[in-house]
Each structure stands twice: as structure tokens, then as C-alpha cells.
Amino acid sequence: MSSRLPRASGYFRTSYAQDFALLQSRLERLSFLIFTLALAAFPLIASAFYLDLACQIFLAAIGALSLMLLTGFAGQISLGHAGLLAAGAFTVGILSKEWNAPFWVTVPVAALIGASLGIVFGLPSLRLRGLYLAVSTLALHFVVVYLGGEYETRRGYSTGIVIDPPQIAGVTIGGGRVWYYVLLTFAAAALLVCLNLLRSRSGRAWRALRARETVAEALGIHIAAYKLLAFVISSAMASVAGALFAYYRGFVSVEAFSLFLSIQYVAMIIVGGMGSLLGAIFGAVFVTLFPYLIEAALLRLPNAQAYAGDLFAVNYTAFGVVMIAFLLFEPAGLVGIWRHVQTYFLLWPFKYRPAEGARR
Amino acid sequence: MSEPALLAVEKLEVVYHRAITAVQGISLTVRKGQIVAILGTNGAGKSTTLRAISGFLGIDDARVTDGSVTFNGQRIENRPPHEITRLGIALVPEREKVFPNLTIAENLAAPFTSSPDKRDDIGDLIYQMFPRLSERRNHLGGLLSGGERQMLALASALICRPTLLLVDELSLGLAPVVVEELMQRIADIRKQLDITIVLVEQSAMAALAVADYGYVLENGRVVLDGQAERLRAHGDIQEFYLGQTSGDRRSYRTVKQYRRSRRWYG
Numbered sequence: 001m002s003s004r005l006p007r008a009s010g011y012f013r014t015s016y017a018q019d020f021a022l023l024q025s026r027l028e029r030l031s032f033l034i035f036t037l038a039l040a041a042f043p044l045i046a047s048a049f050y051l052d053l054a055c056q057i058f059l060a061a062i063g064a065l066s067l068m069l070l071t072g073f074a075g076q077i078s079l080g081h082a083g084l085l086a087a088g089a090f091t092v093g094i095l096s097k098e099w100n101a102p103f104w105v106t107v108p109v110a111a112l113i114g115a116s117l118g119i120v121f122g123l124p125s126l127r128l129r130g131l132y133l134a135v136s137t138l139a140l141h142f143v144v145v146y147l148g149g150e151y152e153t154r155r156g157y158s159t160g161i162v163i164d165p166p167q168i169a170g171v172t173i174g175g176g177r178v179w180y181y182v183l184l185t186f187a188a189a190a191l192l193v194c195l196n197l198l199r200s201r202s203g204r205a206w207r208a209l210r211a212r213e214t215v216a217e218a219l220g221i222h223i224a225a226y227k228l229l230a231f232v233i234s235s236a237m238a239s240v241a242g243a244l245f246a247y248y249r250g251f252v253s254v255e256a257f258s259l260f261l262s263i264q265y266v267a268m269i270i271v272g273g274m275g276s277l278l279g280a281i282f283g284a285v286f287v288t289l290f291p292y293l294i295e296a297a298l299l300r301l302p303n304a305q306a307y308a309g310d311l312f313a314v315n316y317t318a319f320g321v322v323m324i325a326f327l328l329f330e331p332a333g334l335v336g337i338w339r340h341v342q343t344y345f346l347l348w349p350f351k352y353r354p355a356e357g358a359r360r
Numbered sequence: 361m362s363e364p365a366l367l368a369v370e371k372l373e374v375v376y377h378r379a380i381t382a383v384q385g386i387s388l389t390v391r392k393g394q395i396v397a398i399l400g401t402n403g404a405g406k407s408t409t410l411r412a413i414s415g416f417l418g419i420d421d422a423r424v425t426d427g428s429v430t431f432n433g434q435r436i437e438n439r440p441p442h443e444i445t446r447l448g449i450a451l452v453p454e455r456e457k458v459f460p461n462l463t464i465a466e467n468l469a470a471p472f473t474s475s476p477d478k479r480d481d482i483g484d485l486i487y488q489m490f491p492r493l494s495e496r497r498n499h500l501g502g503l504l505s506g507g508e509r510q511m512l513a514l515a516s517a518l519i520c521r522p523t524l525l526l527v528d529e530l531s532l533g534l535a536p537v538v539v540e541e542l543m544q545r546i547a548d549i550r551k552q553l554d555i556t557i558v559l560v561e562q563s564a565m566a567a568l569a570v571a572d573y574g575y576v577l578e579n580g581r582v583v584l585d586g587q588a589e590r591l592r593a594h595g596d597i598q599e600f601y602l603g604q605t606s607g608d609r610r611s612y613r614t615v616k617q618y619r620r621s622r623r624w625y626g
Contacts (some may be wrong), residue, residue, distance in 0.1 A: 020602055054549075084476055087532075088533070113416050171467055202468040204466055204469055205470065207459065207461055207466075207470075208459050208462065208470040210461070211459040211460055211461050211462070212456050212457075212458075212459055212460075214416065214419060214441075214453065214456075215439075215456065215458070215459065215513075216459075216470070216519075217441040217442050218414060218416070218445060218450070218451040219443035219445060219450070219470065219471035219472060219516055219517065219520060220446050220471055220472025220517075220520050221442060221470070221471070221472055222442045223442065273419055275461065299501075327372075338479055
């Protein structure tokens with residue numbers, strides 16, 4: 001990925017490799033360091049509630065990153081994301097209930113199952129485009145949720161499957177602080193995987209085929225293979241997110257994986273900003289925190305107890321309104337706003353970014 | 361004509377939607393190192409021929425129903441486009457040819473190459489050949505002008521290191537000055553990279569200025585072919601096949617007679 005920040009003094013790269021460096025300037029390296037330290041220090045000061053929020057955000061971020069790869073970069077719309085999360089969660093549930101499988105077995109198996117679902121439900125993408133593809137991926141959601149529900153009723157776990165806390169290298173993972181670091185590690189790994197994929201041949205192939213499928217094919221890119229690859233990688237990642245979610249909650253139930261969850265993930269990548277990994281993370285933060293923000297706002301109103309019952313409805317409505325507002329006023333999403341702010345400060349006191357720093 | 365044929369199209373017939381015959385019995389020979397121009401009006405079958413060579417017929421529900429396309433001794437009709445590209449045929453499509461969401465550098469990194477080192481070598485060469493692309497390598501493809509897009513499309517096709525470059529309507533929507541410059545680039549490309557080029561063009565004179573050999577198509581058939589100088593010498597081509605007048609207009613009768621006798625000019 002080439003640089004997104006405007007440079008006052010121009011670009012001084014002397015090799016093709018420099019074009020693809022992850023952290024390009026001193027400012028980028030410095031802010032990366034500060035941000036990492038802040039993330040590492042957060043659990044030391046945060047309460048259990050905020051730790052839980054952070055963990056939810058990390059889980060959502062893994063899911064959103066995987067959907068961003070598929071939709072934001074490879075251009076394949078999917079509404080089956082909740083199905084993939086459910087597949088991961090149920091893999092964990094079934095494996096640990098039936099065979100008492102440990103963490104280091106269930107999570108890779110969840111990834112494998114996700115990958116194979118990705119192949120099966122990626123196949124329609126070779127023929128279908130846009131809305132038609134989205135509808136075909138809906139089938140994925142229903143199939144997985146149906147199978148999960150069937151397992152629950154057959155085995156008599158009609159309220160859900162309870163999972164014991166996992167053990168990694170003999171240490172039992174429990175408590176907000178430990179989970180925070182575990183999930184942070186997974187989320188960071190997911191981000192790194194995505195970043196590296198995107199600056200590799202596959203990433204370029206995905207973005208190329210999203211823009212102009214025929215041209216990509218004329219330039220020797222194997223469209224079918226790369227589309228399937230996008231589905232496989234994205235599905236495997238989503239499935240791992242589902243598996244972690246199951247462990248984190250200690251509980252698996254089909255109710256958690258409604259179609260609304262798929263829509264929330266699509267909302268994350270739209271609100272965050274299509275075609276940007278940072279956008280996926282912003283979106284995950286925003287969509288996860290949104291209901292809590294609404295609740296907090298509602299509680300501040302006078303006579304709050306009277307409409308506590310309407311909280312759910314208000315939440316849905318506000319979510320819908322915000323989605324529409326984003327689509328209308330900032331199609332580039334949160335990441336678009338972020339870049340305006342960034343540019344403003346970097347260019348101050350000047351008004352416009354230099355032509356050289358092409359915006360993306 | 362001592363060089364062997366790199367590309368041989370024989371009695372090609374292409375049918376769209378199983379109903380419309382766009383090309384009926386076209387035969388072309390492209391020898392190694394040549395620049396060959398394929399000329400004709402809209403609907404003459406130029407682009408269809410090019411798509412048959414590059415494998416893009418399936419997209420429009422078209423098929424090669426008869427004849428053959430042979431490249432380097434291999435039959436390639438009805439094979440998928442990315443395989444054909446890997447055999448060494450690169451296509452610069454008629455429109456929508458660059459990736460608007462990728463920067464120029466990324467546009468040039470996207471095409472298939474057998475190894476990254478080779479890409480860097482040819483990358484340097486391409487940036488030398490098109491200094492404008494080098495200056496603007498961090499710009500998004502979607503922000504380029506028409507001429508720059510055309511350069512970028514040529515450049516990214518060259519990244520694949522083709523032995524045969526197919527160019528569809530290089531002059532489409534471009535000013536004559538730009539067309540002239542790009543045609544010059546085409547000649548440079550042949551010289552520097554030692555590749556064979558097929559140009560599909562409506563503006564016959566621009567193409568014939570750099571081509572060695574030309575074919576004129578009409579209604580899905582080859583109606584005239586010959587050395588570029590000979591075709592150039594006939595100002596009539598413009599008038600009879602492409603509908604441009606040079607000076608006073610001729611009567612319908614003369615045109616008809618000319619067409620009857622066109623075989624003699626080849």
C-alpha cells in the first residue's frame with residue numbers, strides 16, 4: 001500500500017520495496033508506538049465493563065476485517081457473515097461437548113470448516129454478481145443456523161451449549177484482563193494478515209478484479225481462483241472470530257447469530273469506510289459501542305425510567321438513521337472523516353492537500 | 361516473409377447469442393516482429409476478431425463456431441483469457457482499461473508476471489518509456505486523463521511480458537496529437553521490447569503510419585489486405601471503407617465499381 005499521508009517534502013523512494021513498506025514515515029512509526037503502548041496499558045486502568053467492551057470490539061474487528069477483505073477489497077457482497085461466525089462457534093461447541101477437544105484443536109478446525117464453507121458458498125460468485133450474489137450467500141446463513149439449531153434440539157441443549165473456559169499452554173483463560181490480551185493478540189494478528197495479504201499479489205488481484213474484472217483477466221489474473229481465495233480466507237477468519245466469541249461468552253446458541261448480526265457486519269464496513277482496513281476497525285468500534293451510547297444518552301434524559309422499555313426500539317431506529325445518514329453524507333465512512341481531520345492538521349495552516357499525495 | 365507466423369487465424373467464424381454472425385471466415389497471419397493493423401468501420405468485426413484471439417468471447421455469449429486461432433503452434437480458440445495471457449498474448453481493451461481504485465504503481469504491480477524481479481526490470485524500462493507515469497506513480501488510475509490511461513493500459517499489458525500485444529482502438533476518444541504520440545510509442549515498444557503488435561483501429565492513417573501490414577474488414581470479412589505503404593497510397597481506403605471524404609465526393613456507382621475491383625488492389 002502506498003502512502004496515504006500528504007508529504008510536505010515529496011516522496012523519496014529509491015526501490016519498489018519502499019513503495020510497499022507498512023510504516024513509511026517517522027510520524028507513522030511514532031504514532032504506532034504510542035498507540036500500541038496505550039492498548040497494552042488499557043486493562044491496567046479500565047474497569048470490568050470497559051474491558052468487556054474492548055473484548056467485544058476486538059471480536060467484531062476480526063469479523064469486520066474478514067468481511068472487508070471480501071466485500072471492500074474483492075468486491076464480493078456477502079450477507080452470510082453471521083452464518084460463518086455461527087459455524088465457528090458451533091464447531092467449538094460441538095467439538096468441546098462431544099470430544100472434549102482443547103482450544104488448540106477447536107480453533108484451527110473452526111478455521112478449516114469456515115474455509116470449506118467459503119469454497120462452497122464462493123462458487124456462486126463465479127456466476128453471480130452484486131445483489132444476486134448477496135442473496136445466494138443468505139443461504140449460507142440459513143443452512144448453518146438451521147444445522148446448529150438442529151444439533152441443539154437433538155442433543156437437548158435447547159437453551160444453548162455451555163463451554164468450559166479454554167486452556168492455552170496449561171493456563172486457563174478467564175477474567176477480563178486475560179481475555180483482553182488474548183483477543184487483542186488475535187485481532188492484531190488478523191490485521192497483520194490482512195495488511196500483508198493486501199500488499200501481496202493476491203491483494204492487488206482482488207482490488208483489480210473488484211474494479212474491472214475483464215481487464216484483470218486480460219492481464220493474466222485468474223479471476224475464479226482469486227474470488228474463491230477471497231471467500232476462503234475471509235470465511236476462515238470469520239469462523240475463527242466465531243470460535244473465539246464462543247469461548248469468550250462460554251456459551252453458544254443460535255439466537256446470537258441472527259440475520260441482524262450479518263447486517264451489523266455489513267454496517268460496520270459501510271460506516272467504517274469501504275475499501276480500508278482502518279475503516280473496518282473504526283466500523284467495529286462504532287457499531288459495537290453504538291447501543292451503549294444510545295443507552296447512556298437515553299438514561300440522561302429526564303424521567304429515564306419511564307421509557308426504559310423502549311430502549312430496544314430506539315436502538316434499532318437510531319441504528320437505521322445513522323446508516324442512512326452515513327450513506328448520504330459521508331459515503332467514505334468514518335475513515336473518510338478521519339482523513340479529513342488528519343489532512344487538516346497535517347496541512348495547517350494551508351487548506352488543500354498537495355496534488356502529489358493522491359487520495360484513496 | 362521468411363519469419364514464421366506467430367499468430368494464424370484461419371477461416372474464423374464467430375456467432376453471438378447463437379444467432380448473429382459477426383465474423384465469417386476471417387483469415388489473418390501475423391509474423392514475428394510485425395505491426396499489423398486491422399481496420400474497418402463499426403460492426404466490421406475487428407473487435408470480435410480480437411476478442412476471439414484473446415479469449416473474451418464468452419463474456420458476451422459469443423462462440424467461435426468454425427475455423428481456428430493458432431499462436432506459436434498452439435490452438436487457443438475458446439480457451440480462458442488468463443491462460444491465453446500467460447501464453448504470451450496481452451490485450452489492451454477498448455475501454456475501462458485501468459483500475460481506477462489502484463495507484464499507477466499498483467496498476468503496474470497487479471498484472472501476472474512469472475517473477476517479481478522480472479517485473480522490476482520491465483518496470484524500470486516502462487517508466488523510462490512513459491515518463492509521465494513515473495512522475496505520477498502515486499496517483500489513482502481513476503484520476504488520469506484519457507491519454508494517460510491509454511499509456512497506463514499499454515504499460516500494464518507490457519508488464520505481462522507478452523510476445524504478442526493486442527491493442528483495441530488506441531485512438532478512441534483521443535486528440536490526433538495524442539494518437540500520433542501513442543503510435544510513436546507503439547513503434548518504440550516494438551523496437552525496444554522486440555514484440556509483435558496487432559492494432560485494431562478506425563483511424564486508418566494513424567495506424568498505417570506505424571504498421572507493416574494491414575487488413576481491412578467489412579461485414580465480418582477481409583475485403584482488402586496488403587503492405588502498409590500500399591494501403592496508405594490508396595487514399596481511397598478512407599473513403600470507401602471508413603467513410604471519410606478526401607476532396608470531392610464520388611458517386612455511388614464509382615464506389616460500387618471500386619468495391620467490385622477491390623481484390624486487385626491487394
